[in-house]
Amino acid sequence: MSDMSSAEQWTHPGEGDLPPATAAKPTKEQVIAGLRATTEGGADLTQLLTPEGERVASPIFDPYVADIDFAALRGLYKDMVIVRRADREANALQRQGQLGIWVPLLGQEAAQVGSGRALRPNDMAFPSYREHGVGYCRGVSFKEMLGLFRCTSMGEWDYRKHGFHPYTIVIGNQVLNATGYAMGQKFDGKVGDDDGEATIVYFGDGATSQGDVHEGFVWAAVYDAPIVFFCQNNQWAISEPTERQSRLPLYQRARGYGFPGIRVDGNDVLGCLAVTRWALEACRHGNGPVLIEAFTYRMDAHTTTDDPTRYRLSDEVETWKLKDPIERVRVYLTRNGGADASFFEQVEAEADEFAADLREFVFNMEDPPPERIFDNVYAEPSAQLEAQREEFLAYLAGFEGGEH
Amino acid sequence: MSAPTTPNVAAPASSTVQTLTIGKAINMGLRAAMERDNKVIVMGEDVGKLGGVFRITDGLQKDFGEERVLDTPLAESGIIGTAVGLAVRGYRPVCEIQFEGFIFPGFDQINSQVAKLHARTQGRVKVPMVIRVPYGGGIGAVEHHSESPESYFAHLAGVKAVTPSNPVDAYWMIQQAIFSDDPILVFEPKKLYHMSALKEPVDTAATPMPLFKSKVLRTGTAATLVCYGPTVKTCLEAAETAAEEGNELEVIDLRALSPMDLEPVFASVRKTGRLIAVSEAPSEASLTSEIAARVQQECFYSLEAPVLRVTAFDTPYPPSKLEEHYLPDVDRILHAVDQSLEW
Numbered sequence: 001m002s003d004m005s006s007a008e009q010w011t012h013p014g015e016g017d018l019p020p021a022t023a024a025k026p027t028k029e030q031v032i033a034g035l036r037a038t039t040e041g042g043a044d045l046t047q048l049l050t051p052e053g054e055r056v057a058s059p060i061f062d063p064y065v066a067d068i069d070f071a072a073l074r075g076l077y078k079d080m081v082i083v084r085r086a087d088r089e090a091n092a093l094q095r096q097g098q099l100g101i102w103v104p105l106l107g108q109e110a111a112q113v114g115s116g117r118a119l120r121p122n123d124m125a126f127p128s129y130r131e132h133g134v135g136y137c138r139g140v141s142f143k144e145m146l147g148l149f150r151c152t153s154m155g156e157w158d159y160r161k162h163g164f165h166p167y168t169i170v171i172g173n174q175v176l177n178a179t180g181y182a183m184g185q186k187f188d189g190k191v192g193d194d195d196g197e198a199t200i201v202y203f204g205d206g207a208t209s210q211g212d213v214h215e216g217f218v219w220a221a222v223y224d225a226p227i228v229f230f231c232q233n234n235q236w237a238i239s240e241p242t243e244r245q246s247r248l249p250l251y252q253r254a255r256g257y258g259f260p261g262i263r264v265d266g267n268d269v270l271g272c273l274a275v276t277r278w279a280l281e282a283c284r285h286g287n288g289p290v291l292i293e294a295f296t297y298r299m300d301a302h303t304t305t306d307d308p309t310r311y312r313l314s315d316e317v318e319t320w321k322l323k324d325p326i327e328r329v330r331v332y333l334t335r336n337g338g339a340d341a342s343f344f345e346q347v348e349a350e351a352d353e354f355a356a357d358l359r360e361f362v363f364n365m366e367d368p369p370p371e372r373i374f375d376n377v378y379a380e381p382s383a384q385l386e387a388q389r390e391e392f393l394a395y396l397a398g399f400e401g402g403e404h
Numbered sequence: 405m406s407a408p409t410t411p412n413v414a415a416p417a418s419s420t421v422q423t424l425t426i427g428k429a430i431n432m433g434l435r436a437a438m439e440r441d442n443k444v445i446v447m448g449e450d451v452g453k454l455g456g457v458f459r460i461t462d463g464l465q466k467d468f469g470e471e472r473v474l475d476t477p478l479a480e481s482g483i484i485g486t487a488v489g490l491a492v493r494g495y496r497p498v499c500e501i502q503f504e505g506f507i508f509p510g511f512d513q514i515n516s517q518v519a520k521l522h523a524r525t526q527g528r529v530k531v532p533m534v535i536r537v538p539y540g541g542g543i544g545a546v547e548h549h550s551e552s553p554e555s556y557f558a559h560l561a562g563v564k565a566v567t568p569s570n571p572v573d574a575y576w577m578i579q580q581a582i583f584s585d586d587p588i589l590v591f592e593p594k595k596l597y598h599m600s601a602l603k604e605p606v607d608t609a610a611t612p613m614p615l616f617k618s619k620v621l622r623t624g625t626a627a628t629l630v631c632y633g634p635t636v637k638t639c640l641e642a643a644e645t646a647a648e649e650g651n652e653l654e655v656i657d658l659r660a661l662s663p664m665d666l667e668p669v670f671a672s673v674r675k676t677g678r679l680i681a682v683s684e685a686p687s688e689a690s691l692t693s694e695i696a697a698r699v700q701q702e703c704f705y706s707l708e709a710p711v712l713r714v715t716a717f718d719t720p721y722p723p724s725k726l727e728e729h730y731l732p733d734v735d736r737i738l739h740a741v742d743q744s745l746e747w
């Protein structure tokens with residue numbers, strides 16, 4: 001594997017392909033359409049399954065998905081369908097006032113399921129705030145994840161059990177935190193062979209501008225931290241296309257920090273699985289870090305409070321519909337006899353059930369008790385805060401006694 | 405000691421009176437400043453085509469171009485740090501921070517450069533920049549979108565801070581801040597941005613009130629409420645209710661957070677003998693602590709009760725389903741008034 005993680009090989013296949021030193025100024029129309037940000041992934045895009053459902057041979061990455069037979073591929077398909085259905089249900093629940101906000105992952109199912117399924121139980125994942133699909137793969141219940149968006153909690157799942165850190169909303173913060181975690185894996189002697197541990201951290205194209213992300217790259221490089229930087233380039237940071245953040249394709253930034261960077265088709269679940277397994281393996285063996293740019297698209301609004309019609313054209317969304325991550329797997333399975341109609345029907349039925357269960361749960365979710373405000377602010381209680389809690393509870397009790 | 409000077413913002417010759425929300429008033433104020441001086445530029449995340457997530461910069465990029473309304477890369481240290489350089493170069497940058505919870509990557513630049521350049525160089529380097537910060541809670545948001553971090557900045561010598569509570573102030577304050585030679589943070593109560601109940605006529609020919617002056621909004625003799633930004637509305641409502649019960653409360657809108665203009669507060673306390681300071685920020689080492697300390701020093705013999713505070717608790721902002729308990733409301737304010745009156 002060591003030759004595969006050579007920076008030379010992975011950051012740029014051939015000289016001469018380098019982008020122009022000065023990016024040409026895009027026309028206004030191009031910017032509106034986000035065209036510069038959303039052109040094809042280019043010659044460097046790693047892809048195992050095309051949008052048309054054709055399997056592309058890859059001598060380097062095929063070995064990483066050699067175990068993915070039809071049954072396993074049906075599993076990935078089902079994961080994506082369920083995650084998408086849950087996402088749409090949550091979006092609808094927000095519209096009905098059951099959630100305060102929803103952050104949709106529509107279009108990013110392959111990037112999240114492919115990378116999420118590449119992880120082993122001992123690995124650790126640090127999400128940003130859109131990685132519900134990764135959380136699902138890590139065994140976190142959607143019900144637990146919805147608390148944040150219903151504004152009843154902030155992420156209380158057992159991060160250790162699931163290997164899934166709480167969500168981070170401040171852009172970029174988690175990249176440094178994940179790097180530190182990976183340094184700990186290394187300091188603990190858990191890196192060096194096939195059984196090694198690794199960390200993966202998720203962030204967006206916009207996040208790549210934050211100092212925290214750059215510092216994470218530096219730290220990880222200096223300490224050879226076993227960390228996969230998984231950047232979902234969904235082409236937009238709210239209203240800003242990726243060209244507002246970088247002249248260079250994002251994966252090429254890795255070279256400047258001295259580690260490999262690779263761009264994978266983020267709508268290709270097989271490609272994402274293979275590339276992430278490859279990157280995690282490099283990390284386990286002590287050859288990390290690695291940057292993966294998953295080239296994908298945010299098919300819905302940034303969040304339910306966003307109005308994308310103000311900044312992008314529907315043509316662009318239509319173009320990306322043709323690259324749907326789920327459809328290509330369905331076509332591949334169907335065409336090659338990997339699944340029949342009854343399988344697809346069964347998955348639909350399961351997804352319906354999943355969504356109905358989620359819905360039922362959300363409608364019956366209770367608000368936390370008011371004194372939760374004071375809980376767990378510190379590991380070791382503070383007398384000052386305890387006094388405030390008592391005073392507050394007495395005040396609340398006064399309402400019941402008709403005092404106020 | 406003389407009051408801080410207020411930058412002179414003259415009304416344009418052709419004036420209009422329009423009925424505006426706070427959000428629209430800031431938008432119009434920004435527009436007026438950009439029309440007056442082409443060195444005024446707006447920069448931040450999503451401020452261009454989108455008009456900002458709150459639409460406060462709506463239409464500005466269309467009318468003033470991409471060179472004057474910059475959709476910046478996603479990095480607050482970058483936004484504030486480059487604004488310093490632009491200010492040194494002669495621009496008057498107006499930075500938008502998307503939500504107060506995201507100002508902290510830029511805190512180093514604010515603390516170490518924005519606040520210190522003028523003193524470090526003994527006035528040779530001026531940093532005439534504005535940092536607009538939507539702040540405060542009550543909007544049912546997720547974490548980092550509802551906080552009140554203004555005390556950190558009041559604590560920081562070298563930057564000033566103001567906060568409007570109504571459309572007229574919103575319209576003028578942003579312009580006065582832009583044309584000041586000092587760096588000024590404008591904390592904008594986001595909950596009130598689009599509240600149509602607060603709409604009022606804004607006369608662009610009027611003479612604006614000085615920037616660093618507090619204002620008595622309602623006179624009374626029973627007790628004094630001092631508040632700012634989002635709690636002004638709540639305090640006026642509390643005073644209304646108290647009046648029905650026969651207690652006339654005096655309500656003072658601080659307007660300027662740093663430096664604070666406390667003379668009207670002292671005068672009021674000398675009259676009422678009772679003060680309740682109200683803020684959405686946690687109380688520990690905060691603006692309300694500062695008010696309490698200064699009032700006890702200046703008005704010691706007039707006080708009939710200790711200065712009381714109605715604030716958030718000393719905890720992180722809770723999940724917003726609980727924010728109604730966390731934020732000061734009319735009941736909690738009246739409870740404090742009762743405590744003060746019964747002292």
Ligand SMILES: Cc1ncc(C[n+]2csc(CCOP(=O)(O)OP(=O)(O)O)c2C)c(N)n1
Nearest residue numbers: 169170171204205206207236237238449506
């Ligand atoms: C430090 C910080 N600044 C601003 C924001 C507001 N904000 C939330 S998401 C977002 C855009 C993020 O874009 P990207 O990194 O591409 O991730 P995506 O949302 O597309 O997944 C912004 C500006 C924030 N959460 N944190």
Ligand SMILES: [Mg+2]
Nearest residue numbers: 204205236237
């Ligand atoms: Mg993005």
